[in-house]
Amino acid sequence: MTCHPYSERIARCGGLMKAAGLDVLLLAKPANMAYLTGDGRLCAYAMITKEGKAAMGVPATDVEDVKRLACFDHLAGFEDEVGMIHSIARHFKHFHIQAGTVGLEYTFLTHAMMDMLTHPHGKPEAVVTKDCTPVLSELRIAKEDGEIERIRAAAGVAVAGMAAAVEALKPGLTESQVAAEAEYALRQAGADEFWRTYVCSGPRTNIAHGLPTQRRIREGELVMIDLHPIVNGYSADICRTVCVGRPTTAQEAAYDLYLKAQQATIARIKTGVGMTDLEDTLHGIIREGGHGDHLFGPTMHGVGIEFEEAPLPPGHAFFHGEKAPPPLATNVVIAVGNCGLYTGPWGVRVEDTVAVKPEGPQILTDYVRQLTF
């Protein structure tokens, strides 16, 4: 089995672990497991040593499937949660780890999951725990060329989903029916899965997380559609706001302002630019346009295996256990337009997935940006 690019990633991970004072990682987040082994699934774990060895524990039913998909030095199947704990114990033993520091995903694990992974029947008593979120974020933040291609493929699928939703839009449809059209098209275009679809209409375009409901769209209302397909293990993020009928002058002006700010922010993207500078650009234009009080939410976030991952913008990063984001490196991928312009009775938002290149931005979700069709 060829272990490219996983062995290279694990070697890089080992370097970051040493710098962070971690001897071993015990990962349960599918995105992190997938990055380092080629397979991430529920109810499983990966143990990664700083010397670059990987052991995995998966449900006994899944052993053959994981053998086909993942790169590892050791694989164990377990029958249940008690078996998982014993499997962890055996892997600590296998790697001769009796003391030191194990990195856990503090931003992913619940208290209950943390108790399971550090159960005294699993983890040796002298092994202490520490958050490994910053290590995994740093590891995954700049994408390999192959990853950019996968995100580009996901972006193409996202565009197909958005086109289907926008074409289907008409008064009388429920928000959920619009989501149905988008998701059906995502899967037909090649999505394995998708993160939660947001479709909201009318007054609901003003809320922070507009999950679809049975609300029927009326003539003249705004509709906000936000899609995040997963294709071949990678995600993309696109949002468009569309008016079903004729927008008011105020809606049109707010939309034009938001789009101008979003596009100006994207135009400034290139290797070395700071996220704070980008945020200032977007906020500045919206403030100048008189809508400063209507901004809400983080301006941007990273995109990769997850549709929302590192880098996270200043002010959002701290509570996610992230360090302040460094200047953007080449091949970081971000979604720009995650914040909305929320006026009270309605809101607008336009979001695109963009790769950072030395020469400038490479927009991956290239679907038309217009309020009316």
Place this chain on the structure above:
Amino acid sequence: MTCHPYSERIARCGGLMKAAGLDVLLLAKPANMAYLTGDGRLCAYAMITKEGKAAMGVPATDVEDVKRLACFDHLAGFEDEVGMIHSIARHFKHFHIQAGTVGLEYTFLTHAMMDMLTHPHGKPEAVVTKDCTPVLSELRIAKEDGEIERIRAAAGVAVAGMAAAVEALKPGLTESQVAAEAEYALRQAGADEFWRTYVCSGPRTNIAHGLPTQRRIREGELVMIDLHPIVNGYSADICRTVCVGRPTTAQEAAYDLYLKAQQATIARIKTGVGMTDLEDTLHGIIREGGHGDHLFGPTMHGVGIEFEEAPLPPGHAFFHGEKAPPPLATNVVIAVGNCGLYTGPWGVRVEDTVAVKPEGPQILTDYVRQLTF
């Protein structure tokens, strides 16, 4: 605004909190917030006192929407995560809570979220924390008649989704395309959302969590479809295994055995029966049929606002922070057939959502159970 049934639920919650030594709850899990206030959303919290008062904190954009949907004594909007912490501080002050015990959802919160909810700028120093999972589970475990009707509606939608998927099944479709048909039908039938759809085929029917992929279904293969729509805030859970073409004798025998075991288990359901007894029934029949070594996974679980909630079966409950499940009360709703019979090259599983009644089981997901069509 009429606060039925929320004020009654909050009163009941107060009684359980006192018994558990909790002075106040600080909830962030949408399912728990929805049960007690009528609204559960992301990036929000509900503070519930043992005297039966409720305060909510939500994104500032969402205040009007929450006013329309929820019952509460106090509502605050916040701008960002720092604002959320200050809002929590103000609500502790509002309720004059300077010491005591606050219940947190240890089985839902990540370490990072826990840090945010208990930030020293939010929680008074003399307030200690304790897991409130068992209180919420006990509170929600037996459903009101109105809740049963909502689960029944979700079950009807689940049946529509299953019918669409089974009718569409043919060789050459990808697993994801089958999921597309199911999910489209779920939304058209009235689902607001759905939990992750599982569609797996051929050798993938043997894995524990068969999320759909681009694998193309071949003539003669088994396909396992597991759906969980959310309708009006409540969920249902249905799984069927279907052969695309002619099954082998071994597949037919295993399917018949599993179905016999699942149906015999359901037949034993009535008020007062123990979950261990039910599990023994299912396991016993499968063992007698010679497939004892092929059983994997928890036999059953509760269904309600979440498609997987309390009661959880023995051996699965501990790590979810649950107490051993008591005998089933009237109006507990469970999904039976959550475990699979996994032979190695393929697996079979049939799962239904069932309400517990004094006179016996009330099957809510009544879609035909057969291997071939």
